Amino acid sequence: MRPWLEVTGLGVDFPKARGRRALAAVSDVDFTLARGETLGLVGESGSGKSTLARALVGLIPPTRGQVRLDGVDVTPGKGQDGARGRLQMVFQDAEGAMNPRLRVGAIVAEPLRWRGMGRSARAHEAETLLARVGLPRDLMTRFPREISGGQRQRVALARAMATAPELLILDEPTSGLDVSLQARTLNLLRALQEGSGLSYLLISHDLGSVAYLAARIAVMYLGRLVETAPTEALITSPRHPYTAALLAALPPLVRGAHGPVAAARPDKAAGAGPGGCAYQPHCPYAQARCHTHRPPLTPGRPAHAVACHYPLPPGGPGP
Amino acid sequence: MSAQDPALVVEGLTVRAQGLAHPLVHDVSFTVGRGEIAALVGESGCGKTLTASGLLGPLAAGLQRTARVIRLAGNEITGLSEGALRTLRGRALGMVFQNPMSALNPSLTLGEQIGEVLRVHTGARGAPLEREAARLLACVEIPDPERALASYPHQLSGGMRQRALLAIAIACAPRLLIADEPTTALDVLVQSQILALIARLGAQTGMGVLFITHNLALAAQYADTVLVMYAGRLVEAAPAQAFFQGPRHPYSRALLAALPTLAARTAHRLPDIPGEAPAAHAIVNACAFAARCPRADAVCRSQVPPLSGDTHRFACFHPEESS
Numbered sequence: 001m002r003p004w005l006e007v008t009g010l011g012v013d014f015p016k017a018r019g020r021r022a023l024a025a026v027s028d029v030d031f032t033l034a035r036g037e038t039l040g041l042v043g044e045s046g047s048g049k050s051t052l053a054r055a056l057v058g059l060i061p062p063t064r065g066q067v068r069l070d071g072v073d074v075t076p077g078k079g080q081d082g083a084r085g086r087l088q089m090v091f092q093d094a095e096g097a098m099n100p101r102l103r104v105g106a107i108v109a110e111p112l113r114w115r116g117m118g119r120s121a122r123a124h125e126a127e128t129l130l131a132r133v134g135l136p137r138d139l140m141t142r143f144p145r146e147i148s149g150g151q152r153q154r155v156a157l158a159r160a161m162a163t164a165p166e167l168l169i170l171d172e173p174t175s176g177l178d179v180s181l182q183a184r185t186l187n188l189l190r191a192l193q194e195g196s197g198l199s200y201l202l203i204s205h206d207l208g209s210v211a212y213l214a215a216r217i218a219v220m221y222l223g224r225l226v227e228t229a230p231t232e233a234l235i236t237s238p239r240h241p242y243t244a245a246l247l248a249a250l251p252p253l254v255r256g257a258h259g260p261v262a263a264a265r266p267d268k269a270a271g272a273g274p275g276g277c278a279y280q281p282h283c284p285y286a287q288a289r290c291h292t293h294r295p296p297l298t299p300g301r302p303a304h305a306v307a308c309h310y311p312l313p314p315g316g317p318g319p
Numbered sequence: 320m321s322a323q324d325p326a327l328v329v330e331g332l333t334v335r336a337q338g339l340a341h342p343l344v345h346d347v348s349f350t351v352g353r354g355e356i357a358a359l360v361g362e363s364g365c366g367k368t369l370t371a372s373g374l375l376g377p378l379a380a381g382l383q384r385t386a387r388v389i390r391l392a393g394n395e396i397t398g399l400s401e402g403a404l405r406t407l408r409g410r411a412l413g414m415v416f417q418n419p420m421s422a423l424n425p426s427l428t429l430g431e432q433i434g435e436v437l438r439v440h441t442g443a444r445g446a447p448l449e450r451e452a453a454r455l456l457a458c459v460e461i462p463d464p465e466r467a468l469a470s471y472p473h474q475l476s477g478g479m480r481q482r483a484l485l486a487i488a489i490a491c492a493p494r495l496l497i498a499d500e501p502t503t504a505l506d507v508l509v510q511s512q513i514l515a516l517i518a519r520l521g522a523q524t525g526m527g528v529l530f531i532t533h534n535l536a537l538a539a540q541y542a543d544t545v546l547v548m549y550a551g552r553l554v555e556a557a558p559a560q561a562f563f564q565g566p567r568h569p570y571s572r573a574l575l576a577a578l579p580t581l582a583a584r585t586a587h588r589l590p591d592i593p594g595e596a597p598a599a600h601a602i603v604n605a606c607a608f609a610a611r612c613p614r615a616d617a618v619c620r621s622q623v624p625p626l627s628g629d630t631h632r633f634a635c636f637h638p639e640e641s642s
């Protein structure tokens with residue numbers, strides 16, 4: 001069966017200043033997503049997660065690769081109409097993404113106008129959307145700066161929902177929120193999805209939140225996916241050394257009894273040869289081949305792909 | 320100051336704002352021992368930063384501090400003139416904040432910025448100054464210190480910038496480091512590296528650390544003492560181990576239960592705390608947590624529960640069972 005969303009070979013280059021070689025921010029990204037499914041995307045800041053998200057919704061034109069929805073090519077920048085609102089992004093910095101001169105009601109109602117809705121229908125729908133994200137009616141007349149950070153995040157979510165998207169790309173939806181608000185937001189995201197067929201691409205560096213919402217997790221390192229697996233398999237039996245290091249670095253309270261307790265990666269600058277594995281400078285398992293040959297993302301079973309010449313054994317390295 | 324003095328002793332710290340009848344930070348008392356990390360945790364707006372700046376910092380206009388005791392490495396500071404306080408701060412206090420980019424000057428190299436701090440504190444110049452700057456960067460485990468000294472802040476990663484700030488903060492060998500959300504903007508790997516580094520520096524030098532965070536999991540991993548703040552008051556203060564084994568205050572317990580741990584991934588929903596925290600100055604004769612507390616009764620709504628106990632202190636009329 002054809003997957004609903006299919007991303008193949010996606011790449012984004014940023015031109016470097018003064019005609020120097022282009023910088024590949026994202027390379028060779030392949031993944032699929034089913035309707036109603038949540039895929040988590042984890043990796044350190046600067047690894048290209050947000051760039052990938054922006055390329056999917058066309059905010060940055062992808063340099064290479066293809067995005068297909070229901071088998072139809074919707075790659076942004078290819079001249080077609082693209083996904084036209086079917087893929088929506090909710091930004092990390094909810095405040096920066098809002099027009100400070102619009103009231104909350106207008107912020108949420110704006111996309112409804114693009115859908116051709118009349119004035120009173122818009123007001124009514126905006127109210128419904130705010131109620132769905134658990135915000136009181138009287139917030140509609142406030143300005144973004146007059147509400148709390150947690151409320152702003154929910155307003156951004158309500159606005160994204162206004163376009164009736166099929167996929168929501170959530171970029172760090174709970175960063176900067178304290179525990180209680182974070183729990184509330186995660187619960188809300190799950191409730192919005194239930195029975196609606198809405199899919200999420202959830203970008204976060206918090207593995208705990210991602211594991212709570214996502215059925216599958218993709219791990220990104222320096223612009224490439226290095227491992228994709230069902231959440232359960234990724235947490236209990238990571239195969240890429242970088243994924244193992246991510247898990248090992250989790251505070252024990254979050255990690256519990258999961259995953260390997262390997263030495264965390266030292267924080268040194270990357271310096272892999274152009275042909276080798278990008279993780280090689282940090283990798284405790286690197287061998288000669290890792291310096292010269294880039295490991296491709298190789299599918300395994302069950303649906304567990306890893307880009308490593310010498311992956312950790314399936315079943316985990318033991319407790 | 321004697322080497323045996325705790326890094327910080329605070330008794331009865333209260334911070335008031337002009338025009339508000341009730342304080343924003345109310346009667347806060349705690350101690351940070353030598354080489355010890357005390358984590359101050361709580362929801363946004365509960366008064367963590369205000370407590371930290373109320374301790375030793377110059378306060379924003381319109382704010383006013385009172386305290387029975389504030390002793391920094393054995394030096395009583397209540398009653399000191401602003402000038403004497405500034406000298407003491409320079410000698411005994413280091414600070415790092417959440418956003419390392421805004422705390423560094425983008426138009427100066429790291430070497431120039433660290434050099435400036437060292438010149439003020441030690442009077443060193445020339446080659447010895449450069450050596451000392453490189454030594455500091457090595458202390459915070461920045462590889463290739465010479466190259467880092469010649470770099471501008473934007474040429475460094477977030478983790479490196481935070482390390483550089485830490486180097487500046489420890490330049491005067493402080494007895495107390497105040498770290499206000501030092502890693503919130505960083506990702507997990509870098510976060511744990513920076514905290515491990517702070518812990519190592521504390522253990523090596525005897526420097527005490529007041530670590531302000533809303534990340535309970537990090538507190539559990541690195542803190543010796545946990546201080547929980549709610550609506551401007553300390554509601555629980557305990558050795559970390561006792562706290563995480565059996566928090567006594569219902570608010571502490573609720574915070575821990577809401578954590579999205581890996582084990583919680585199969586939970587149907589995460590138990591969040593209903594409602595919002597009240598503003599500190601809005602609560603008068605009641606437990607500030609009463610409106611959100613499953614154990615609240617009439618007593619809780621008519622009096623403020625005092626913070627009591629010996630090593631494990633909590634402010635609650637109906638505490639959770641100890642375990």
Ligand SMILES: Nc1ncnc2c1ncn2[C@@H]1O[C@H](COP(=O)(O)OP(=O)(O)OP(=O)(O)O)[C@@H](O)[C@H]1O
Pocket residue numbers: 336343361362363364365366367368369370379380381382533598599
């Ligand atoms: N200069 C000021 N004048 C009046 N009120 C203030 C002032 N500074 C802070 N406050 C208020 O005091 C309370 C505590 O603020 P504080 O910055 O200490 O919170 P915090 O616990 O550090 O929160 P966060 O986790 O968001 O950093 C808040 O309600 C805040 O709005």
Ligand code: SF4
Pocket residue numbers: 240241242277278279280281283284285286287290295307308309310311
């Ligand atoms: S390919 Fe080699 S260097 Fe890269 S992660 Fe695997 S073992 Fe480590």
Ligand code: SF4
Pocket residue numbers: 568569570606607608609610612613614615616619624634635636637638
């Ligand atoms: S004093 Fe009462 S309301 Fe406050 S935390 Fe304890 S039980 Fe809850």
Ligand SMILES: [Mg+2]
Pocket residue numbers: 367368369499
């Ligand atoms: Mg603060």
